[in-house]
Amino acid sequence: MSKQQKDLELITTADGSTTLKVVNSNDYYHSIHGAFQESQLIYINYGLAHVKQNTSINILEIGFGTGLNCLLTLNNILVEPYKLNIQYHALEPFPIPISVVNQLNYCRYLSAIIEPYFIKIHTADFNNTNAISPNFTLNKYKTGIQLFNSNILYHLVYFDAFAPSTQPEMWTEQVFEKLYHMMCKGGVLVTYCAKGQIKRDLKKVGFEVESLPGPPKKREITRAIKK
Ligand SMILES: C[S@@+](CC[C@H](N)C(=O)[O-])C[C@H]1O[C@@H](n2cnc3c(N)ncnc32)[C@H](O)[C@@H]1O
Known part of the structure; x- marks a missing residue:
């Protein structure tokens, strides 16, 4: 892994939500044009909504970071009255x-x-299954995708x-091939x-790839489906 965690600067993005920037780099955790809007559109509307025909969903997030994608996913199942079980695995070195x-x-x-859940997801143990709500478990791994292996197949991958x-x-054919083999048939990577x-x-590596309209100031984003 080439990057050690550096000092982080808090930034307010265009929709009023905060994000982080690694000081002395160009690494932002989200779009400065709206962190909240970006996560909601790409990972929830284009990702989670697309696999909701399953009643039990395994999600892998590459780069847990601020936990925003995890929080939005959890929020989605807390506020909607149907029964959906989520096993959320998140990698964060x-x-x-x-x-x-x-x-x-x-x-x-x-x-x-949602408020108490945000701290709960951040203080959840690494390398353990944490019951965050009756139908949401979280496993966090303090490792990168290159060293990670799983014994379950994922319906949804948040590649962030x-x-x-x-x-x-992070963006190599080898990494994508590894993810392809870790996903179910019909699985979606956003x-x-x-x-x-x-x-x-x-x-x-075998995905069917779609370009979809992006969040503010971003023309397109990518959704890849394992057929
Ligand atoms: C764009 S940021 C995080 C976005 C995050 N999903 C969020 O909402 O805050 C990328 C994240 O990937 C993490 N990361 C760095 N190397 C990684 C690796 N090899 N595998 C997985 N994640 C990695 C970084 O530490 C950082 O938290």
Whole structure:
């Protein structure tokens, strides 16, 4: 792994939600044009909503970071009255200190019931199954995708690594091939990245690739489906 966790700076993005920037780098945890909107559109509307025909969903997140994608996923099943079980696995080699987590403002955009869950997901043990709610379990792994192996198959992958320009080792054919084999048939991978090379590499390993309209100031994002 080429990056050690550096000092983090709190930034307010265009929709009022916060994100983090790694000081002295170009690494942002979300789009500065709206962190909350970006996560909601890409990972929930294009990802989770697309696999909801299953009643039990296994999700793998590459890059847990601020926990926003996990929080939105949990929020989705807490506020909707149907029964859906989620097993959420998240990889994060460089967890954010709780003092920084406490400055993130995501809960103000969601129902009041979500607040205690945000701390719960951040303080959940690594390498353990944590029951966050009756139908949501969280397993966090303090490791990168390159060293991670799983004994379950995923219906949904949130691929939310730093950009290919700053962390190219995350966006390789080898990583995509590994993920392909970790997913169920019909499984979906969503990512904010719409680079041509990334889409070609996803296709090369067997995914069917779609480009979908992006969040503010981003023309397209990518959804890859294992047929
Ligand atoms: C774009 S940011 C995080 C976005 C995160 N999903 C969020 O909502 O805050 C990318 C994350 O990937 C993590 N990361 C770095 N190397 C990684 C690796 N090899 N495997 C998985 N995650 C990695 C970083 O520490 C960082 O938290």
